[in-house]
Amino acid sequence: MKKKIELLSPAGDLERLKITLLYGADAVYIGGRDYSLRANATNFSLAEIKEACTFAHSLDKKVYLTLNIVFHNEDIEGVYKYIEDVVGCGIDAFIVSDPFIIQYIKTNFPQVEVHLSTQGSTTNAEAIKYFKNEGVDRVVLARELSLREIQNIIDNVDMDIEVFIHGAMCTFYSGRCALSNYLTNRDSNRGGCSQVCRFAFNIDEEKEKFTMATKDLNASRYIPILIDMGVSSLKVEGRMRSLYYLATVIGCYRKIIDAYYDKRLTEEEFSYQEKVLSKVANRETSCHYLDHEADYNDQYYTGRQEVSNQDFLGLVTGYDKKNKIVTLLERNYFQVGDEVELFTPNGDIYSFTINKMYDNDMNEIEVARHPEEVIKLEVDGNILEYSMLRKKVV
Amino acid sequence: MKLVVVPSNKDDIGMYIEKGADALILGLEKFSINYLELSIEDIKHIVNKYPNTEIFISINKTIFNSELKELEKKMLELDNISIKGVLFYDLSVLNIYHKYSFNYSLVWHQTHMVTNYNTCNYYFNKGVEYGFLSSEITIDEMMEIKRHTKMQLFTFLIGHSIMSHSKRKLLTNYYTSIHKDYDGQDKIIWENDKNYIVRENEYGTCILNGDVTNGTSFINDLIKVGIEYGVIHTYGLSQALLEQLIPLVKDVMISGSKARCEDIQKLIGNNTTFFDKKTIFKVKKDEKKD
Numbered sequence: 001m002k003k004k005i006e007l008l009s010p011a012g013d014l015e016r017l018k019i020t021l022l023y024g025a026d027a028v029y030i031g032g033r034d035y036s037l038r039a040n041a042t043n044f045s046l047a048e049i050k051e052a053c054t055f056a057h058s059l060d061k062k063v064y065l066t067l068n069i070v071f072h073n074e075d076i077e078g079v080y081k082y083i084e085d086v087v088g089c090g091i092d093a094f095i096v097s098d099p100f101i102i103q104y105i106k107t108n109f110p111q112v113e114v115h116l117s118t119q120g121s122t123t124n125a126e127a128i129k130y131f132k133n134e135g136v137d138r139v140v141l142a143r144e145l146s147l148r149e150i151q152n153i154i155d156n157v158d159m160d161i162e163v164f165i166h167g168a169m170c171t172f173y174s175g176r177c178a179l180s181n182y183l184t185n186r187d188s189n190r191g192g193c194s195q196v197c198r199f200a201f202n203i204d205e206e207k208e209k210f211t212m213a214t215k216d217l218n219a220s221r222y223i224p225i226l227i228d229m230g231v232s233s234l235k236v237e238g239r240m241r242s243l244y245y246l247a248t249v250i251g252c253y254r255k256i257i258d259a260y261y262d263k264r265l266t267e268e269e270f271s272y273q274e275k276v277l278s279k280v281a282n283r284e285t286s287c288h289y290l291d292h293e294a295d296y297n298d299q300y301y302t303g304r305q306e307v308s309n310q311d312f313l314g315l316v317t318g319y320d321k322k323n324k325i326v327t328l329l330e331r332n333y334f335q336v337g338d339e340v341e342l343f344t345p346n347g348d349i350y351s352f353t354i355n356k357m358y359d360n361d362m363n364e365i366e367v368a369r370h371p372e373e374v375i376k377l378e379v380d381g382n383i384l385e386y387s388m389l390r391k392k393v394v
Numbered sequence: 395m396k397l398v399v400v401p402s403n404k405d406d407i408g409m410y411i412e413k414g415a416d417a418l419i420l421g422l423e424k425f426s427i428n429y430l431e432l433s434i435e436d437i438k439h440i441v442n443k444y445p446n447t448e449i450f451i452s453i454n455k456t457i458f459n460s461e462l463k464e465l466e467k468k469m470l471e472l473d474n475i476s477i478k479g480v481l482f483y484d485l486s487v488l489n490i491y492h493k494y495s496f497n498y499s500l501v502w503h504q505t506h507m508v509t510n511y512n513t514c515n516y517y518f519n520k521g522v523e524y525g526f527l528s529s530e531i532t533i534d535e536m537m538e539i540k541r542h543t544k545m546q547l548f549t550f551l552i553g554h555s556i557m558s559h560s561k562r563k564l565l566t567n568y569y570t571s572i573h574k575d576y577d578g579q580d581k582i583i584w585e586n587d588k589n590y591i592v593r594e595n596e597y598g599t600c601i602l603n604g605d606v607t608n609g610t611s612f613i614n615d616l617i618k619v620g621i622e623y624g625v626i627h628t629y630g631l632s633q634a635l636l637e638q639l640i641p642l643v644k645d646v647m648i649s650g651s652k653a654r655c656e657d658i659q660k661l662i663g664n665n666t667t668f669f670d671k672k673t674i675f676k677v678k679k680d681e682k683k684d
Contacts, residue, residue, distance in 0.1 A: 039675045069675075071510045072531065073538050098507075100516040124459045126486035133489075144456070144561045152459045173456055177558040178506045181530045181673050182603055183588070189506055192675030201583035201590070208572045210583050210592075212564045294562055301571040 006233040007257060009250050012240055013042045017052050019386050020246045022345035024254025027062035029095060031239060032086065035079060036066040037119065038239045039191030046085055053090035062092040068117035070189035071098045080104065087112055099134065106135035113137040115162065121173045125156040132159055138232065143169060147222065147290050151229050160232035165219040166249055167237025169288060171197035171212045213300045218285035220274055224260045244312035247388055248280045255347060276393050279311050313340060314375060316387040324380045328389055330373040336366050339392040342379060350381045351392055395617050395647045398548065399640065400627040401430050407440060413637060414644030417448035417623065419481065422468060425453045428556050428600055434471045441475050454483040454503055455597055466490050473497055479524055488520065499523040501548065505556060506530055511542035518545045529555040533612045533669045540619040549616055551609040553627030554591060554602040555667065564599040565592055591630065605665045610643055610658045612669050614650045635661060
C-alpha cells in the first residue's frame with residue numbers, strides 16, 4: 001500500500017514548530033542561523049534544532065533543515081562542521097540547492113536524506129534522473145508546473161516528489177531572480193530577497209504603474225488529485241508566517257487530506273475549509289500553473305494589496321477542567337457578546353457567544369483590548385494547550 | 395584572455411570578428427533565453443564561415459518534459475558541427491550529455507548561481523570544462539574562484555546584465571490589466587531614476603539592468619589569475635558603438651592599457667555593478683548565536 005502523503009509545514013521558531021506539528025503537520029522544515037534562504041527569519045540555534053528534532057520524533061514526525069542558499073566562497077568554510085553538528089542534532093533531511101553540498105552530505109552522512117530545493121527550479125524528468133544518480137532522495141518541484149506535467153514527471157522517475165500547495169509565490173523562476181541584488185543590494189539567493197517583485201514601477205508612456213506581484217498559491221481543491229498522482233509530500237510555504245496562520249492552514253489541509261483518505265471528503269467540507277483558509281489569507285489566492293498557464297488573473301496590478309488579519313483573538317495557555325475555565329493570551333480586540341470559536345490541535349471546534357469573561361484575577365470584564373493580556377473564559381470541552389480563539393467563521 | 399561576443403543579430407557577426415572577437419555565444423531556437431536564437435543550419439553556416447572563431451551555443455532555457463526529446467535531438471545535431479561548447483542552465487542537458495561522447499564541451503551557465511569554487515570543482519569533476527561566472531559577485535570572489543579551480547571561466551564584462559526570468563507573460567498581463575494590447579516591443583520600467591529593460595517572448599519575461607555594466611577596468615586582475623574569457627553582450631548596444639568598443643576591449647586584453655579603459659568609459663560609462671560592490675543578505679543582527 002502506498003504511503004500516506006506527507007503534509008510539510010514551515011516553522012520560523014520552536015514555538016511555531018511545536019504548534020504546526022500538533023495541528024497536523026507530518027514534518028516541518030526549518031532554517032538554521034546560517035545557510036538558509038530566510039536569512040532574516042528568527043531561525044533555529046543548534047540547541048533549538050536538537051529540541052525540535054526531539055519533540056518531532058516523540059510524535060513520530062520529522063524535521064528538515066534548509067541549507068539552500070547559493071554558496072559563495074566565504075560561505076564554504078564552516079559549512080562542513082555545521083552539517084556535522086546538525087546531523088548530531090538528529091535532523092531527518094537537508095533541503096539543498098548547491099550540488100557540492102549534496103555530494104558532501106551523501107558521502108559523509110548517507111543515513112540523512114537530501115531533498116533538492118525548489119531553488120533548483122526542477123521542471124523535468126531528465127534533471128531529476130541526474131540528481132537521483134547523485135543520491136538525492138526527494139525533489140521539490142518548481143512551482144511553474146501543471147498537474148499534467150507533474151504526473152508526467154512522476155510516471156518517468158523513481159523519486160519522491162514534493163509539491164508546493166499553499167503560500168506566497170515567486171514571480172520569477174526560483175534561483176533565476178537577482179532583482180533584489182540589483183535594486184536593493186540584497187542577495188536573493190542567499191536569503192536576502194527584498195521582494196522587489198512587489199514594487200511598483202513607472203513604464204514607457206503609461207500612467208498606470210507596472211507591477212508584477214503574484215497572488216498567493218492555494219491548491220486545496222487539488223489535494224485529492226495530487227494524492228492520486230503519487231506525490232509524496234505537500235508543502236506549505238511560509239517560515240515567517242505567524243503561529244495562527246500555520247495552525248489554521250495546517251489544520252485545514254490535515255482535515256482535507258484525512259477526509260479524502262477516509263472517503264468522507266464532501267463538497268460541504270471543502271467549502272468550509274476554503275472559507276477558513278480565506279480567513280487567514282492576506283492576499284488573494286490562485287492555483288497558478290496547476291490547471292492553467294498562469295496569466296493576467298494570477299497577478300496584482302496596483303502595488304501591494306495585503307490586508308491585516310485580526311481574526312486571531314487569543315492563544316490558549318491552560319484549561320481548568322474542574323471549573324471549565326480556559327486561560328488565554330489576548331492577540332486582538334474582542335468583547336462580551338462576540339461570536340467566537342475555539343479550535344484545537346486535534347481538530348475540534350467549539351463555537352459560542354462570549355457571555356462572560358474575566359481578567360487574570362477572575363474579575364469580570366467586558367472587553368479584551370490589550371495584546372498579551374491574560375483573559376479567562378468559561379468553556380466546556382476538551383480544550384488543549386495551543387488551542388486558539390478566533391472570530392467565528394461564517 | 396579571449397574576447398567573446400554575444401551577437402544580437404546575424405548580420406553583424408562578421409564585424410565583431412573583424413574587430414577582434416575570438417569567440418561567439420549563439421542561441422539555439424526554442425532553447426535559449428536572452429541569446430540570438432538560430433537554427434542548426436544557421437549555426438552550421440556560421441561555424442563554417444568563421445573556422446578560426448570559437449563558437450559556443452547557449453541552451454539556457456528552463457526545460458519541460460515535453461521538450462526533452464527535441465533537446466536530445468538538437469544536442470546530437472550540434473555534435474555534427476564543430477562547435478566549441480554548449481552553455482547549460484537546466485541539469486537535463488548535463489544528464490543527456492553524460493549519455494553520449496559528445497565532441498563539444500559543456501559550460502556551466504546557471505546565471506546567478508556560479509558563485510563559488512567548490513561548485514565549479516563539482517561540475518568540473520562531472521566533465522564540465524567551463525563555467526560562466528555570475529555577474530553578482532565581486533572581482534575578489536572571481537579571482538578566488540579561479541585560484542581554486544581548474545575550470546576555464548567566462549566573465550561578463552560589458553552589456554545589460556540579465557536580472558531575472560519568469561515563465562509569466564508580465565507585459566501581456568500588464569497591458570491586459572489596463573485594457574490595451576501589448577505591442578511585442580521591449581519596454582523600459584523605472585524606479586528612483588534607475589531604468590530596467592523588460593523583454594517578453596513565448597517563453598516568458600526577462601528583466602535586464604537598464605545600465606550598461608562596464609567591467610573592463612578589472613581585465614588586468616582577471617588576466618592575472620588566468621580567467622580565460624571576457625564577454626560582451628551586444629543587446630541594446632548600437633552597431634556604431636560596438637565598432638568602436640570591441641577593438642578597445644581587445645586592446646585592453648592585449649596591452650592592459652589604462653588609456654583604452656578610459657576610452658571605453660567615455661563610450662559606455664563606468665558602471666561596475668557588483669565587480670566592486672558586495673551584496674548583503676542579513677539585515678537584522680543575530681540576537682542569539684549558536
